[in-house]
Amino acid sequence: MKNAERMSRSERAERVMASLRKVIPAPETELVHDNPFELLVAVVLSAQCTDERVNKVTPALFEKYPTIEDMATAEPEDIFALIRSISYPNNKAKHLAGAARMLRDEFGGRVPETSAQLKRLPGVGQKTAEVMISAAFGGAALAVDTHVFRVANRIGLVSENAATVDKVERELKRILPEHTWGDAHHLLILHGRYTCTARAPKCAECVLPGLCKTWDRMEALPAARDGLDPGRGAYYCATRRHYFDTPDRISDRHGTEQVSCPRCGSMNVFNARTGVTTKRVKDYRIG
Ligand code: SF4
Incomplete structure (x- = not known):
């Protein structure tokens, strides 16, 4: 078999996804939600915070504000009280109150489905918009978060100089078939969260040696x-x-x-x- 250095990136990507699918049979978000609005709230809360922590606060938040209209009447301080254990609770409370008002007043009480409209909402950037398009609406999108960025670089799915999130997103979209973007996003996140972790990747348990450039380089030491x-x-x-x-x-x-x-x-x-x-x-x- 070719080693990872010699494989084309699209060939490597195809094999990597096939291998990850075998060990991650259900590649989907771990943020607990019942509808697009709840997912939007959870994704906004998840910025620089773990999904586990977000899942601890959202039940009470959704109980108090079950709909867009309910949250649109809330003051940021009311939301803050329910999300204080999350990182950056002040800003996130303001974003959620502002987003709910904008959804009520400008989007007819529904979460929009296009990137441009989603990114008008306070607290919603490129990554959140991509997650929403893919996970809430089944559209073609591939969000790059810290896990996807690190794992794509380590494996060598992107070029050596793909130093920004935008560049990694563009390169991954170029080498992966569009209908697999949503799956690829979750496969890489879950692989990064549980195996190819930031500080101490569990290479001995990983299914990707032989496909991973970082592994090849470690073996060559x-x-x-x-x-x-x-x-x-x-x-x-x-x-x-x-x-x-x-x-x-x-x-x-x-x-x-x-x-x-x-x-x-x-x-x-x-x-x-x-x-x-x-x-x-x-x-x-x-x-
Ligand atoms: S072999 Fe190691 S560095 Fe490569 S993807 Fe697996 S865990 Fe990450």
Whole structure:
């Protein structure tokens, strides 16, 4: 089988989605909701907050304000009292009150289905609009959140210089068939949430080794070296075969800062105490 570096991005995307579908049979949002309005509220609340936390506050919120008209009569302070455990509760309370009023006054009490109209609502940006189009209305949309951004980059579904959410969205839409966008969004989110996590990806449990560029790069890292003598220096340069204490730093071709030898600039450097390479594989996170 080709390794991940040699595969075209669309070929890799097709195989990745097929593999993820086998372990994630129900790729759908984990935000509990019964209708488009409830989903809109939950997605606005979920910005920089976990779905789990959002699901804890929405039952009481929806009980008090079951309809757009009900929430449109609420003051931001009333909503704040019910969502205070969520991140940025002040702003989100203002957004929800404002959005409900706009839905009542300008959209006939219904959640609109187009991106342009959705993005007129307070608190609704590109990502929320895409989630709504796809998850609430079954339209062709692919929202890129922090998980999708990180996972798409790690696997290598997007180009090395896809450094922004907009670019990742454009590139994913280019390589994935339109009818799979909604599924792909949820597959990548759930994979990022439970397996390819931000701090410590569970590569040993992952179904994507062989399809993932980050995995390939980690596999290509030099093995730990035995027999180094930390008494002679903190680092060992395996190119010039000498020890040193104060390393230089250098950016590799992926833009990752690496420890380098102050004498020859080599990145073939090992920690003398542990014997482990100092080379790091680029990671991808928003912010
Ligand atoms: S192999 Fe590791 S880095 Fe690659 S997708 Fe799986 S968990 Fe993420």
